[in-house]
Every structure is written in structure tokens, then in C-alpha cells.
Amino acid sequence: MLAFLLRRIVLIVPTFIGVTLLAFALIHLIPGDPVENISGERGMDPARRERLLHEFGLDKPLPVQYIEYVGQVLRGNLGTSLTTHEDVSTEFLTLFPATIELAFFALLFSVIVGLPAGIVAAIKRNTVADYAVMGVSLTGYSMPIFWWALLLILFFSVYLGWTPVSGRISVEYDVPATTGFMLIDTLRSGDFGAFRSALSHLILPSIALGTIPLAVIARMTRSSMLEVLREDYVRTARAKGLPRWQVIVVHALRNALIPVITVIGLQVGLLLSGAILTETIFSWPGVGNWLIHGVQSRDYPVVQGGILLIATIVITVNLIVDMLYGVINPRIRHA
Amino acid sequence: MPLLDIAGLTVTFSTDAHQFIAVDDVDLTIDEGEVVGVVGESGSGKSVMALSLLGLIDFPGRVGARRMTFAGHDLRGIGDRERRDLVGKDIAMIFQDPLASLDPCYTVAHQLMEALAVHGTERERSSRVARRTRALELLQQVEIPDAAARLNAYPHQLSGGMAQRVMIAMAISCQPRLLIADEPTTALDVTVQAQVLDLLLRIQRETHMALILITHDLAIVAETAHRVIVMYAGQQVETGPLPEVFETPAHPYTQALLAALPESSRDHARLQAIPGVVPGAHDRPAGCLLSPRCRYAVARCHRDEPALLGPPGRGARCHFRLDAQGHPTGGWALERRVEAIET
Structure with missing residues (x-):
């Protein structure tokens, strides 16, 4: 296990180099630069432009800029935003709880619905229930988030009026941000109305963001269950005269979960990238929204730093999932 | 009254286009404390028959029987709950591949205790x-060294x-009256096979349970069983x-199986294999199912399906039952000669 962990940690180094290089190259490939963005349509006198470019360090050759940037990153400095002049890591950390909250509930939704749906589809294979689950999940998987989110808003918010259209909480509530997690903050403030408002704001974005992971989890659970249900040890469990639910949950599901856990872990990356779209559509004040603004204003430090931080989180989560794998699968733990 | 009494057991698997008869009209009775061997090649329906007794045949398989009772319980149309009260308690089963038959996610102790929690x-x-x-007692009973430490093993x-000893421990944990052992030693090393078999038979003698020993190994059956059922293509x-x-097989197939044993081939240069394979779903012959592979087959064998005939408990499914010298009877010689003249 320790050797496995060390090997994984060593692998992180090239991953980081790749991520920084890619983020740096991509943002510089987009036409325009921050100064052009500041000057707007009226343009700017060339001397002033030169001065600003120099001030931002953008007049140096790209490789030099990259090496300087990596040097700063290694010292733990992600730079300051060119538009707000705030520290990038501080901005990220203030906004990130909102994204976590959204991603967490999206994942919760996808697991709570996807796992049982996959189990039912496997047990009732080739029945209406199976076809329904597989059909709906394929539809959900093929649905682009921006389109699906708009449909949800149209139906539930506009037509039925059940949920708010956008934002994290109604404007009437002013909750002090102590943890940054709206649900926790509202609970701490003791204002139940604010908590309900925050919760109702979470529903649609969570569904929109959780639909693709839900489809993936449901399909993976189904195929994994089908495979496991054919195993000899499931037959043994039945030959012991165990109740049907015990055969399915204790023996089949436990084994079927092993690959599903990996897939759930992989969804975290998908959730964070999907959050960018979802947050934009629902005006959700998280890092996704922040990154989009960063790209629009060519705010190089924000985009580079944001991507790097998100990549770090995805890598860490996958590492944790790999370790969880050992917990659930004794063959790995004792290997 | 026998412990297990089955007549006309039939298991079919149907797909849209085909119907495959895996077990075809099998009769089986077994008394308390009796050891019955079931022998046959792969695909002869031995395992399917055993699984059907435990109600482990899933859709699209269908089980039918004229009579199917175990210790006074009618197993036909038995409810799920009632069956679970029997299966794992009074009827237990061990399988061919012990390592695959144990759940990799749980310790030996967990898997042993699970059955006890339901049927103990x-x-x-x-x-x-x-x-x-x-559970510890059971592991000691099946002679697992250092049993206490093995409890926590995966x-x-x-x-x-x-692993097969653990499976046996699990099967006998609730004192079954009938144990079905489906090829219990096939997946094991030769040196271990004898040990596991000895263990199984010792427990059988001690507990006086009935044992159905399914195997393709005639030697094992010859050494252990009181009675034998030879199966071919589900029949x-x-x-x-x-x-x-x-000693005096009445069916050409049994005779051929015995002749195929290496021991019987000492005087021959080659092993006497039976040509061909067991017919599957798509190539079931008309008449006697063995006819394409039978050295004695005549026109009638290819035309009429024989019934299981003979004195009670000594049946053979052949038109020309073999006599004590191993020669076909019932006018076979005449039919063969007529055929020879006609062609």
C-alpha cells in the first residue's frame, strides 16, 4: 500500500508540469491580452499600452514568462488577478465552497438515484424496468448540460414555479459567510427560512450537473451487478438459503461496487468541469463562473491558477478513491 | 419413505427459437445415510439436476417433475420462504471451484456465520x-490447521x-440431511483430492447424512457410492x-465409460475413448441419444427412443440391454445380421 502510494505521488510531478504548461499555453493562445481588454473599443495609446504590458510582465518572451510563473507557483504564489487585484488563491478559496456545495449535491443526487436504478435494472434485466432505466440514463447522458439546465429552469422554475431560477439564495437573506457553505452558514445563523431558500436554490443546479454522472453510475452499476450475479459465490450465497435481499446487497452489491467506486471517483473531474457550465447558467457564484469571467477578461493568473487548483483537487480525489478501493476490496489491501 | 424422492425430473431452457432439454425425465431416490454417485461427461446435465433440487435454476430455465419430495415436503411449487428453510439447512451443496464459490470480500468467519445466523x-x-x-468448531471439524487464525482469512x-474444506464446513454447519457435492475434487490438486474426499466421506459416516456425489470420475464413485446413476445428454x-x-454394465455407454478408464486399457496400445461428443441443443439425434456414438447401434436405435427398462432399481435405457458377458441381447445379433445382408 505504501509503495503504491509513493508511486502515485511520484506520478503527480509530471502531471503538474503538464497541467501548468497546458493552462499557460491555452490561455496565451486565445487572441487578445488583458491590456487590450482594459482599453476596450476605443483603443489605447501605444506608449501606455507598452507600460501596462511591462507592468504585468507580459512583454517578456513566453518561455521566460512560463518559467517565472512556475517559479512563483513553486513558492506557493499563484499571483494576483489582473482585474480585481486580489490574490488568486484567496479568491479561489472564497468561491470554492460554493462549487463544492454544488458538486457534492450533484454527486449525492447521482449516487442516490443512479445506484439503486442500476441495481434494479440488473435484477429486473430485460424487463420494462430495465429498459426504462437504461433509456432514461442514455438520454440523460446525451443531453448537453446547457440545454438540459434550460429545460429544467423552464419547466420547474418558470412553468411550475417550484424552484428559483438562479443564484444561491434569495436576496432578502443576508447570511454572514463563515464557512462559505451556504447550507451550513444558514443553519448556523438559525434562520430556517434562509436555509430553505438556499436548499431550494441548490435543487435544479444539482440535478443539471448530476445527470451525466447519474447515467454513468447507473449503467456501470447495472453491468457490474450483472457480471457479479453470475459469479459462483452468489450461487453459494443462495445455496445457503439466505434471503434474497441479503444475497443481493451483502454479496452481489459489495463486489459490484468495486468498479463503481472508481467510476464515481472519476466523476469528480467531470463534475468540476460541468460546474463551469452549470454555474454560468444558474449564476452560481462558484469557481466555474469565476473561471469563465477570467477567460473573458484574459485574466491570465486567474485562469492558470484556477485550472491548476482544480487539477490538484481532481488528482487528490482520485488518489483518495484509489485508497478507498483497498478498503472495499480485501484482495488489494492484502496484496 | 426415501429422504429424497424424484420422478420424471425435467429441466428445460427455452429461448425464442429453441428449447434445450438439460435434464430429461430423471428418477432419483435416496435414503438417509446413503451415498449415490451421479456420473457422466461434461454437459450431461448432472449439475443442472443438482441445482434444480435447490431451486437455483433461473429464468429461462424451467423445472418440472411428476414427483419431487424431500423429507415429506413437496418441492414442486414450493414457496420461496419455505424453500429457504430447507436449502442451506436440510439440503446443502458444495461446488466444483471452491475459490470462486467463496465471496472474495468477506472473511471465512463471516461466510460461515452467515449461514448460522439464518439456519443455526x-x-x-x-x-x-x-x-x-x-464457526471455529466447524473449521476444526474439517481439519483445517490453525483454525483460529484461518477464521479471519479472506x-x-x-x-x-x-477453500473446499471451508465450503464443506459451511455446508455441514446446520447438520444437513442431504449434501450434494458437485465435482467437489475436480478443481483440486491430485494429492489434495483424496484428502478432501476422505474428509467428505468421514463426515458422511459420522453424521449419517445422505450424499449425492456428482463426478465424472468413475473411480471415485466405485470407491465410495452405494448406488450409481449414469447420465448421458440429460438422460x-x-x-x-x-x-x-x-462389474456388469447393462448399458453400452456405461460399458464404454469403463473401457475408457486407463486401467482398462492396459492390454491396448491406446486409450479406448468414446468417439464424438455429447449432443447439445442443436444436434440431438432421433432415436437413442447415444446412437451416433454407440458401437452396437442398429437401425432401430436411430429410429426409436428407448425407455429406462429393467428390474426395479436396475434400469438401463437401451433396446438391447447388455448381458453379464457384456453382449447386447434382445435380438440384437439378428438385427445386425439382417442389416449386413440388406446393405
């Missing part, structure tokens, strides 16, 4: 400690022989007491 004594059902004590930490082709059946 009142004390075992209510107390975890009692279950664990009993299946992948066991050898095949050890019972010969049945009778041992050693009588092996």
Missing part, C-alpha cells in the same frame, strides 16, 4: 459469540483444498447398485 440453533441465531465459537489467502441411461453396475 436458537442460541446461534441470537448470539454472535455462539456463532463464532461454532478466500484469496486460502489454497484450493483449504439417466443406467442406474443400479455398486459394484454390480460397474
Whole structure:
């Protein structure tokens, strides 16, 4: 296990180099630069432009800029935003709880619905229930988030009026941000109305963001269950005269979960990238929204730093999932 | 009254286009404490027959029988709950591949205790400690060295022989009256096979349970069973007491199986294999199912399906039952000669 962990940690180094290089190259490939963005349509006198470019360090050759940037990153400095002049890591950390909250509930939704749906589809294979689950999940998987989110808003918010259209909480509530997690903050403030408002704001974005992971989890659970249900040890469990639910949950599901856990872990990356779209559509004040603004204003430090931080989180989560794998699968733990 | 009494057991698997008869009209009775061997090639329906007794045949398989009783319970149309009260308690089964038959995610102790929690004594059902004590006892009973340490082992930490001992421990944990052993030694090393078999038979003698020993190894059956059922393509082709059946087989298939044993081939340069394979779903012949592979087959064999005939408990499914010298009877010689003249 320790050797496995060390090997994984060593692998992180090239991953980081790749991520920084890619983020740096991509943002510089987009036409325009921050100064052009500041000057707007009226343009700017060339001397002033030169001065600003120099001030931002953008007049140096790209490789030099990259090496300087990596040097700063290694010292733990992600730079300051060119538009707000705030520290990038501080901005990220203030906004990130909102994204976590959204991603967490999206994942919760996808697991709570996807796992049982996959189990039912496997047990009732080739029945209406199976076809329904597989059909709906394929539809959900093929649905682009921006389109699906708009449909949800149209139906539930506009037509039925059940949920708010956008934002994290109604404007009437002013909750002090102590943890940054709206649900926790509202609970701490003791204002139940604010908590309900925050919760109702979470529903649609969570569904929109959780639909693709839900489809993936449901399909993976189904195929994994089908495979496991054919195993000899499931037959043994039945030959012991165990109740049907015990055969399915204790023996089949436990084994079927092993690959599903990996897939759930992989969804975290998908959730964070999907959050960018979802947050934009629902005006959700998280890092996704922040990154989009960063790209629009060519705010190089924000985009580079944001991507790097998100990549770090995805890598860490996958590492944790790999370790969880050992917990659930004794063959790995004792290997 | 026999412990298990089955008549006309048939198991079919249907797809949209085809119907495959895996077990075809099999009769089987077994008394308390009796050891019955079921022999046949792969695909002869031995395992399917055993699984059908436990109600483990899933859709699209269908089980039918004229009579199917176990200790007074009618197994036909038995409810799920009622069946679970029998299966794992009074009827237990062990399988061919012991390592695959144990759940890789749980310890030996967990898997042993699970059966006890459902079918054990009142004390075992209510107390975890009692279950664990009993699990240790069981491991000692199946002669697992260092049993206390093995309780916490996972299946992948066991050898095949050890795993089969655990399976046996699990099967006997609730004192079954009937144990079905489906190729219990096939997946094991030769040196371990004898040990596991000896263990199984010792437990059978001690507990006086009935044992159905399914195997393709005639030697094992010859050494252990009181009676034997020879199966071919889902049908019972010969049945009778041992050693009588092996000394004077009444069916050409049994005769051919015995001739194929290496021991019987000492005077020959080559092993006497039976040509061809067991017919499957798509190539079932008309008439006698063995006719394409039978050295004695005549026109009638290819045309009419024989019934299981003979004295009670000594049936053979052949038109020309073999006599004590191993020659076909019932006018076979005449038919063969007529055929020779006609062609």
C-alpha cells in the first residue's frame, strides 16, 4: 500500500508540469491580452499600452514568462488577478465552497438515484424496468448540460414555479459567510427560512450537473451487478438459503461496487468541469463562473491558477478513491 | 419413505427459437445415510439436476417433475420462504471451484456465520459469540490447521483444498440431511483430492447424512457410492447398485465409460475413448441419444427412443440391454445380421 502510494505521488510531478504548461499555453493562445481588454473599443495609446504590458510582465518572451510563473507557483504564489487585484488563491478559496456545495449535491443526487436504478435494472434485466432505466440514463447522458439546465429552469422554475431560477439564495437573506457553505452558514445563523431558500436554490443546479454522472453510475452499476450475479459465490450465497435481499446487497452489491467506486471517483473531474457550465447558467457564484469571467477578461493568473487548483483537487480525489478501493476490496489491501 | 424422492425430473431452457432439454425425465431416490454417485461427461446435465433440487435454476430455465419430495415436503411449487428453510439447512451443496464459490470480500468467519445466523440453533441465531465459537468448531471439524487464525482469512489467502474444506464446513454447519457435492475434487490438486474426499466421506459416516456425489470420475464413485446413476445428454441411461453396475454394465455407454478408464486399457496400445461428443441443443439425434456414438447401434436405435427398462432399481435405457458377458441381447445379433445382408 505504501509503495503504491509513493508511486502515485511520484506520478503527480509530471502531471503538474503538464497541467501548468497546458493552462499557460491555452490561455496565451486565445487572441487578445488583458491590456487590450482594459482599453476596450476605443483603443489605447501605444506608449501606455507598452507600460501596462511591462507592468504585468507580459512583454517578456513566453518561455521566460512560463518559467517565472512556475517559479512563483513553486513558492506557493499563484499571483494576483489582473482585474480585481486580489490574490488568486484567496479568491479561489472564497468561491470554492460554493462549487463544492454544488458538486457534492450533484454527486449525492447521482449516487442516490443512479445506484439503486442500476441495481434494479440488473435484477429486473430485460424487463420494462430495465429498459426504462437504461433509456432514461442514455438520454440523460446525451443531453448537453446547457440545454438540459434550460429545460429544467423552464419547466420547474418558470412553468411550475417550484424552484428559483438562479443564484444561491434569495436576496432578502443576508447570511454572514463563515464557512462559505451556504447550507451550513444558514443553519448556523438559525434562520430556517434562509436555509430553505438556499436548499431550494441548490435543487435544479444539482440535478443539471448530476445527470451525466447519474447515467454513468447507473449503467456501470447495472453491468457490474450483472457480471457479479453470475459469479459462483452468489450461487453459494443462495445455496445457503439466505434471503434474497441479503444475497443481493451483502454479496452481489459489495463486489459490484468495486468498479463503481472508481467510476464515481472519476466523476469528480467531470463534475468540476460541468460546474463551469452549470454555474454560468444558474449564476452560481462558484469557481466555474469565476473561471469563465477570467477567460473573458484574459485574466491570465486567474485562469492558470484556477485550472491548476482544480487539477490538484481532481488528482487528490482520485488518489483518495484509489485508497478507498483497498478498503472495499480485501484482495488489494492484502496484496 | 426415501429422504429424497424424484420422478420424471425435467429441466428445460427455452429461448425464442429453441428449447434445450438439460435434464430429461430423471428418477432419483435416496435414503438417509446413503451415498449415490451421479456420473457422466461434461454437459450431461448432472449439475443442472443438482441445482434444480435447490431451486437455483433461473429464468429461462424451467423445472418440472411428476414427483419431487424431500423429507415429506413437496418441492414442486414450493414457496420461496419455505424453500429457504430447507436449502442451506436440510439440503446443502458444495461446488466444483471452491475459490470462486467463496465471496472474495468477506472473511471465512463471516461466510460461515452467515449461514448460522439464518439456519443455526436458537442460541446461534441470537448470539454472535455462539456463532463464532461454532464457526471455529466447524473449521476444526474439517481439519483445517490453525483454525483460529484461518477464521479471519479472506478466500484469496486460502489454497484450493483449504477453500473446499471451508465450503464443506459451511455446508455441514446446520447438520444437513442431504449434501450434494458437485465435482467437489475436480478443481483440486491430485494429492489434495483424496484428502478432501476422505474428509467428505468421514463426515458422511459420522453424521449419517445422505450424499449425492456428482463426478465424472468413475473411480471415485466405485470407491465410495452405494448406488450409481449414469447420465448421458440429460438422460439417466443406467442406474443400479455398486459394484454390480460397474462389474456388469447393462448399458453400452456405461460399458464404454469403463473401457475408457486407463486401467482398462492396459492390454491396448491406446486409450479406448468414446468417439464424438455429447449432443447439445442443436444436434440431438432421433432415436437413442447415444446412437451416433454407440458401437452396437442398429437401425432401430436411430429410429426409436428407448425407455429406462429393467428390474426395479436396475434400469438401463437401451433396446438391447447388455448381458453379464457384456453382449447386447434382445435380438440384437439378428438385427445386425439382417442389416449386413440388406446393405
